[in-house]
Structure formats: structure tokens, C-alpha cells
Amino acid sequence: MENRPLEYDYTVAKMFMLTTIILGIVGMLIGVILAFQLAYPGLNLMLGEGLAEYTNFSRLRPLHTDAVIFGFTLSGVFATWYYVGQRVLKVSMAESRLLMVLGKLHFWLYIVVVAAAVVSLFAGVTSSKEYAEFEWPIDIGVVVVWVIFGMSMFGLIGIRREKSLYISVWYFIATFLGIAMLYLFNNMAIPTILGTAADGTSGIGAWYHSVSMYAGTNDALVQWWYGHNAVAFGFTVPIVGMIYYFLPKESGQAIYSYKLSLLSFWGLMFVYLWAGGHHLLYSTVPDWMQTMASIFSVILILPSWGSAINMLLTMKGEWQQVAASPLIKFMVLASTFYMFSTLEGPIQAIKSVNAIAHFTDWIVGHVHDGVLGWVGFMIMAALYHMAPRVFKREIYSKSLMTAQFWIQTLGVVLYFTSMWIAGITQGMMWRAHDEFGNLAYSFIDTVTVLHPYYTIRGIGGLLYLVGFLMFAYNIYKTMSARPVEERELQNASPMGA
Amino acid sequence: MFHWLEKHPFFFAVGVFIVIAFAGLVEILPSFAQASRPVIGTAPYSTLELAGRHVYIKNSCNACHSQLVRPFKSETDRYGHYSLSGEYAYDRPFLWGSKRTGPDLMRVGNYRTTDWHENHMMDPASVVPGSVMPAYRWMFTNKADIDTAFAEQLTVAEYFQVPYNQPVPMKDGSSVVVKMGSSVAEANAIALEEAKAIAADMRDQDVKDAVERGEIPEIVALIAYLNSLK
Numbered sequence: 224m225e226n227r228p229l230e231y232d233y234t235v236a237k238m239f240m241l242t243t244i245i246l247g248i249v250g251m252l253i254g255v256i257l258a259f260q261l262a263y264p265g266l267n268l269m270l271g272e273g274l275a276e277y278t279n280f281s282r283l284r285p286l287h288t289d290a291v292i293f294g295f296t297l298s299g300v301f302a303t304w305y306y307v308g309q310r311v312l313k314v315s316m317a318e319s320r321l322l323m324v325l326g327k328l329h330f331w332l333y334i335v336v337v338a339a340a341v342v343s344l345f346a347g348v349t350s351s352k353e354y355a356e357f358e359w360p361i362d363i364g365v366v367v368v369w370v371i372f373g374m375s376m377f378g379l380i381g382i383r384r385e386k387s388l389y390i391s392v393w394y395f396i397a398t399f400l401g402i403a404m405l406y407l408f409n410n411m412a413i414p415t416i417l418g419t420a421a422d423g424t425s426g427i428g429a430w431y432h433s434v435s436m437y438a439g440t441n442d443a444l445v446q447w448w449y450g451h452n453a454v455a456f457g458f459t460v461p462i463v464g465m466i467y468y469f470l471p472k473e474s475g476q477a478i479y480s481y482k483l484s485l486l487s488f489w490g491l492m493f494v495y496l497w498a499g500g501h502h503l504l505y506s507t508v509p510d511w512m513q514t515m516a517s518i519f520s521v522i523l524i525l526p527s528w529g530s531a532i533n534m535l536l537t538m539k540g541e542w543q544q545v546a547a548s549p550l551i552k553f554m555v556l557a558s559t560f561y562m563f564s565t566l567e568g569p570i571q572a573i574k575s576v577n578a579i580a581h582f583t584d585w586i587v588g589h590v591h592d593g594v595l596g597w598v599g600f601m602i603m604a605a606l607y608h609m610a611p612r613v614f615k616r617e618i619y620s621k622s623l624m625t626a627q628f629w630i631q632t633l634g635v636v637l638y639f640t641s642m643w644i645a646g647i648t649q650g651m652m653w654r655a656h657d658e659f660g661n662l663a664y665s666f667i668d669t670v671t672v673l674h675p676y677y678t679i680r681g682i683g684g685l686l687y688l689v690g691f692l693m694f695a696y697n698i699y700k701t702m703s704a705r706p707v708e709e710r711e712l713q714n715a716s717p718m719g720a
Numbered sequence: 721m722f723h724w725l726e727k728h729p730f731f732f733a734v735g736v737f738i739v740i741a742f743a744g745l746v747e748i749l750p751s752f753a754q755a756s757r758p759v760i761g762t763a764p765y766s767t768l769e770l771a772g773r774h775v776y777i778k779n780s781c782n783a784c785h786s787q788l789v790r791p792f793k794s795e796t797d798r799y800g801h802y803s804l805s806g807e808y809a810y811d812r813p814f815l816w817g818s819k820r821t822g823p824d825l826m827r828v829g830n831y832r833t834t835d836w837h838e839n840h841m842m843d844p845a846s847v848v849p850g851s852v853m854p855a856y857r858w859m860f861t862n863k864a865d866i867d868t869a870f871a872e873q874l875t876v877a878e879y880f881q882v883p884y885n886q887p888v889p890m891k892d893g894s895s896v897v898v899k900m901g902s903s904v905a906e907a908n909a910i911a912l913e914e915a916k917a918i919a920a921d922m923r924d925q926d927v928k929d930a931v932e933r934g935e936i937p938e939i940v941a942l943i944a945y946l947n948s949l950k
Contacts, residue, residue, distance in 0.1 A: 260854070261821070264845075267854035276858045281780040347778035351813050380729045388726045393736075396729070400737050404744075418874030421902035428868030432774075434875050439808025440756050443816055448748060485722055492736055496743035502818065505790040507756075507805035512747055519743075582786055582820040654794035662797050666823040671850040 231309045232317035233613045235326035239302035240606055240613070242330075244695045246294030246337070247599075251691055253287040255684045262677035277345055285356045286344045291594065292354055292457055294337060299602035300398065300461040301329070304376065306609050307391050307468045312383035319382060325375040332371065336364040348431060352446050354453050355409050358431045362410045369406070373399050390484050394464025397492060401456030409449035411436040440507045444500070451499035458594060460491070462561075462601045463530050469601075469608050470534055470554045474544055475714035479536035487529030494523050501572035504581065513574070520572030527565035534558040549624040550716055553604035556632065560596030564589065579654070584673070584680075585646025592639040595687055600631070603694050608716055610701045615708050617717035619700035623693055624718070631690035637683030645676035759806035761891040764873075764882045764898045765948065767907050768914040768936070771869035772945025775938045776815070779856065784821035787949070800827040810882060822853055829950040834921040837943045842924075856939075860927055864941035870907035873900045915940045918947075 260266045260280045270278045305326060309315055316322050339361050343349070349356040357365065376399060380392070388396075412433035419425040437445050471478055478484060500508060500516030535558055538544065544551045567589050571580045580586060607624070611617055618624065652672065655663035708717060725732045765773060776782070789795050791802040803826055808814055832840075839846055842860070844853040876882040877900060884900035901907030912931070918940050919931040927937050 261852055264852045264854060272857070275855070279779070279854050279856075281783050281854070284780055284783045347780075349777060349780065351777040351780070351782055351815060353818060377729070386727050387723075388729060388732065393726075393732070396733050397736050397740070400733060401740055404737070404741060408744075413875055413879055415868065415871035415875045418871045418878060420870075420874055420904065420907075424904060427874070427904055428871035429865060432868050432872065434872050435812040437752075437812070438756070438880070439811045439814050440805045441752060442812065442814040443808075444748060446814070448744060489722075489739065492739040493742065496740050497747065500747065503816075505792070506788055506816065507803055507808065515747065578790070578792065581790075582818070584819075587819065653798075654792065656794065656797075662794065666798070667848050667850050670821070670852060 229309075229313060229315055230317070231306075231315050232323070233306060233609075234323070235316065235330055236302050236305035236609065237613060238327075238330045239298050239305060240609065240698075242334070242337075243295060243298040243302050243602065243606065244698065246290055246298055247602075247691055248688075248695060250287060250290030250295050251684070251688045253283050253290060255681065255688050257283055257287055258677065258681035258684045262674060262681050276347075282345065282347060285349060285353075286341065288354060289340060289344065289356060292453070293340070296457055296594075296598055296602065298333075299598075299605065300395075300457070300465075301333070301372065303461075303465050303468075303602075303605050303609070304395050306605075306613065307465070308376065308379050308395070311385065311389040311392060311468065312379055313385040314379060314383050316379065319378065322375060322378050322382075325371055325378060329368065329371045329375055332364070332368050336361060336368055339364060343431075350410075350412070350433070350435070352409065352435075353450050355406070355446070355449060357410075359410070359412055359414055359433045360431050362406075362412075365406065369399070369403055373403070389468070390478070390488070391464040391468040393488055394460050394467065397488075398456050398461040398464070401452060401460065405449045405452050405456065409445050443503055443506065444508055444512070447502040448496070448499040451502055452496055454590075454593075455491075455495040458598050459495075459527075462557075462598050463487075463491075465601055465605050466530075466534055466554060466558060469605050470537055470551075470558075473548070473550055473554065473604075473608050473714055473716060474538060474541055476537050476539075476541055479533050479539065483529050483533045487526040487533065490526030490529065491523075494519055494526060498523055498572065501577070504572070504574050504577045517572050517574055517577075521569045524565060524569050528562055531558045531562040531565070544715075548715060549621060549628050549718075550604055550607050552625075552628050553600045553607070556628075557597050557600035557604065560592060560600065560635070564593035564597055567592065579650035580646060583646035583650045584642045584676070585650070588639045588642025588646060591642070592635060595631070595635045595638060599687070599691075603691075606694075606698060610698055611708065611716045612711055614702050615711075616701050616705035617708060617719055619697050619705055619719055621718035621720060623697050627690045627693040627697070630693070631687050634683045634686030634688075634690060637686065638680055641676040641679035641683065645673045645680070648672060648676075756805040756809050758809035758888075759804050760889050762807050762809055763888045763890075763896055764810045764876075764884055766898055766910070766914060766944070767866060767869050767873060767901065768864075768911040768918075768941050768944040769948045770872055770945075771864040771866050771911065771936070772938075772941035772943065772948075773815075774865060774869060774872075775859065775942045776945060777813075779859075781825075782815045782817040784817075784819060784853070786817035786820050786824045787826045788816040789824055789826045795824070799824045800830055810876075812876065812880075825946070825949055827950055829947045832946065834918055834943050834947065835923065837946055838922050838924060838939065841939060841942070859938040859942060860924060862938045864911075864936045864938045866908050866911045866936060866941075867904060869911070869941075870901060870904060873907075911936060911941075914944055918943050 414433045416426045497519035500512045652664045652669040657663045789799045789802045841856045844851040887895035915936045
């Protein structure tokens, strides 16, 4: 009894691994369709005139962003929490019946909310706010799911054996708190069924419709305080938490510096929230806020690079692992893309650069080198590390994994380079004047010029999707085809040929 | 201190929350203390315009079109006067957008007409060769939701004191009164009155017939909204 390791319960982790993969495929597939619709507008009618309303770019666009953010990424966050949480807290979920019930409830309610969200977005029921499109009934569902996630998380922390919280747990706690605060304040709205007509009638119109608590400039301010930091607490904080666990585990190396992790955690918490206003430069938001947002965006390089450098230095003396293990490749490239993306963002937040970059495809490129290169790679790496331990089988194919790595890397590079060129080209053309001081280009000139870049971007996205399907296949085969491992390995994940 | 926090999850969470909430307190609260007031010439949306705004939102027009003119010569040349905060006083939600796949629409009512929009929504490339915008033909048959627009008017009038049925000052010194119905039937009648004026400038016979029958297709509401953007 004394020396036997704890048996962890991965039931809930497995469920969320499944939704990570399925919603990842859905979100990325819609993304590829959208990319090609911009290059070839005929694709808006891909299912015929009758279904045009539902296959149209504008109807699909929020589905893409929300499927990737709240489907793929959040599922990945939940899956890794239900795996990492138990292991770093040294407690099994099976030890508490309540925690098992909460975990399963968390999953099934999440599925219900996802289904409702898909139906409502296809129907065009949206508040228009980016990444906060859901109307109030779904918002309430989101809050319930989030509260259950919190109860499940703090419940596990409450019965932990390891008293000190590992770095990853800090980040998961911050994810919970950050999203809770942001989501609640940004989605404040009054349902319009509360409006009463002069003749006493109320409950008029669509029951699910609501009107924002904030108007105009204030609404924009709250929305981008949310929008930017939903990215922070959905795409950065939990993913950093993941890499702090999975990279040391997989490589067998200790974290390079505890002090650096302290500095980058508390620094990130303090600085990130200020930067939201960089989405509103040159808008009608007060000037001092724009300047603060710009300055803090640049300061944000410090905590971001702090984490990324900490990760890269963790590999010190063990760089041969990058060549040997595709899983280490994924994580090293993820932290490199994190550095890249967190340098690019602050550059775009400088006012004079933003004057050109804002409203262009360069911003789209920035989002995607972060999400494809950093978030996507890290979540896939996490699932690859978890699979042999959760399913007690070695990974089906190492060579498939390596091929996937290179295909997706090529995809990401094609994506962001084409969007850089597209964005800067368009930004420069919008502002070009001829020798008489007239605008040099009509708007449509700045659209048609982008066709080749939109095509290249579509191909980049398609390559990434192909790689993701290879990932899904590899995980599926791992679950079903490989021999059972008798004993869990300490670090490097066992892989087939 | 950090070691202690790492052993006490509750205080750790409180600490994190204070640190992340700080920026919001400093940045967002002062702005709310001085909520933007409408500039002279900004009137609330009429019932039909609001229904059109809902069509705009339903189809995520804001995914590709901004409504924010930045204070640069290249933008004021192309779109008109740069945006003022007070012009958005009745925008719930704001529709600034974050991407210009198509041009800004902040003042599109100044330089596009009803028949231009009609042709454009039916077949964008017919008026803008090379356009990548999809057609929105279902708007010619789907019916606009006037009831919900009316409910929204009632809600904003009640909770945010939006001045319906009151004189609103215009730039030329005159004033206008934006009417809000006292019942669902009256609201629909007001909207239909506006819709008839729009339909008179349209070519599509089915749309004209629908309005004649007392129905309002989405396209009519959308055009009313776009024409109001000035």
C-alpha cells in the first residue's frame, strides 16, 4: 500500500478530450470555409440558394470564432484541468463522489450550452459583441457551467494532499476568476420583454432578445476590456498553465526558474487587463485610456516573454529532445509562437502602427499565429501527453505525429505571412493619396488586390486542418489499436513507430 | 508572502482577483461617471430603423463593416466627418466592428440611396464589380420583426430615458420628434408608414406588394436603418 502510486480518475478528462477534438474539427473546418469564401465568394452558395442564409460568410463567422474559443480551447482547458489538477494536487476525483458528480454535470451542461449556442448562431440570434454573441438565456447557461467548473476546481483544491499549489494551478484559478468577472460585466443586458407599452401590454416580441446596459463608447470600452481579456484568460493564462506542467513532465526537466514564474504570473495578472483599450485606438474613447492601453501593451512583453523564456530555458542542456521527440517539438514551437505573438501584439498596439494595422487582415493574422501556433499546438501536445496515460496505451504513430507537425507548421507560416502582406498592403492603400491630394484608390481596389493572399491563407488554414485530422486519427488509433501499457512512464510519452 | 499564498488557495484567489480587477476599476468606472450625451442632430432610432438594425446584427454585417471613422485625412476623405462619441449615444450595442473587409458604414446614408442598396443586397457585384460580399436575397422574403424592435424602444425609453415622443434638437435649430407607438398595433402602423416611403423608391415588385399588404420584408427595414446612418 505504502509505495503504490495514486490511481487518478480520468473519466471527465476523457469526455472533454473528445469534445476538444470534435469541436476543434468543427471550428477549424468552418474557418477554412470562411477563408475560401473570401477568396471565392461563390462558396457562399455552396449548399444552394435555399440554404444561403446559413452558409453565408456573415452567419458562419461567429460560429467559427466561438467554436474555436468556447469549443476547442475551453474543452482543452477543461480536459487538461481534470488531468493536471488531480496530479499536481495529489488527489483522485474518485475520492469524492460529489466531485465526480460535479465533473460529469459540468460536462453535460457544457454540451447543452454548446448545442444551444450553435442553434442560436445559425438562426442569427446574436448580441453582435465579438466572443460574447450569446443572448441572455444562453449567457445564464454559460454562467451556470462556469460556476460548476469553479465548484469542481475549488472542491478538488479543498481536498488536496499536496499543500503547495503548483504553478499550473495558479493559472487555472486565474482563468476561472478572470473569465467570470469579464463575462458577467460585458454581458449585462436588459431583456426587452420587460418593456411595457402605454396600453399596459408587456412581453412583446422575441423573448430571448435583450438590449445592452451600456451605450456607444461605453459599450465599446466594456466590450474590448472583455474581448481582449477573454483572449488573455482563455488563450493565454490557461495555456501557460498547461505548458508549465506538460513541458517539464514530458522532458523530465525541472522548471528553469521559480522566481521568473512568480514574476511572470503576477506581472501578467496586473498588466493584461489594462491593454484592452488598444482595440480602440483613434476611436472616441478618452485619449488617456488609449495611451494607457498602448503603454501597457508594450509592458506586457515582459511577463509574456518571462513565461516563454522560462519554458525555453527549461530545455537547457536537453535540446537533443527537440530533434528526437515530436511532442517536445510541438511545445517548443508553441512557446516560440507565444513569444512571437506577444511581440507582434504590442507592436500593433503602438498608435502609429495601429493607424495602418487596425481594421486590416494583419490583425486576423496576429490572432491566428497566436491561436494556431501557440494555443492549438499546446493543446494538441497536452492531449498527446495525456493519451498514453489516460488510455494506458502508447501513441499510435510517431511518424504520423512528426508529419503532422511539419504540415501544420507550414500551414501557420503560410497563414500569417499572407495576412501580414494583405494587411499592410490594404492599410497602405487606404491611406494613399495622389499628387493632387485625392485618395489614390477606391475601396474595391483594396479588396480585389487581396485575392492571392486570401487564397494562400485558405491553403494555410487547410493544411492546419489536415494536420488536425491526422491528430484526431492518431488519438483515435491510440485509444483503439495499441497494446496496453502496464506501467506509466515517468516522463517521455511512449510512441509507436 | 508568495509562498504563503501558494498554500492558501482562498487568499491566493482573492489576491489574483484584486490584481486583475484593478485595471477595470481605474479605466472603466471614470468613463461611466460621464456617460456620453447625444450631440445635437443625433436622434433615437425609429421603430423601422431599429428593426433594420436588428437585421444588420442578425446577419453580422459588423463582422466585415465598421462604423467608426478615425480622425485621419484618408478616412474623412473617404467616409466623411470623423466619429464623435455623442453620435453613438443611442447605440446599444455599439457596432464599431473590428475589421473592414468592406468599407465603413458610419455615414453611408450620406452617399448611398435606397435603390443602390436594393441592387447591392440582391447582387453586390452588379453595382461593385469585384466585390467579395455575398448576396442577401433572403432579406427580400423574410419578414422584419417589428414587435421586437418596439419592445426594445419601450425598454430603452423606460430604463435609459431615450427621448421618444419628445422633441430632439437638430443642427439647423429645428427639432424632430421620433414617434414610439402606445400599443403593438400602433407601433406596426408607424413602421408600415415608414416602410411605404422606402418601398416607393424600390423596384422589386414582390417587396412592393408585400408592403402594400401590410408586411415589411427585412430588406426594407435594413435600408431604413442604412439610410439613417449619417
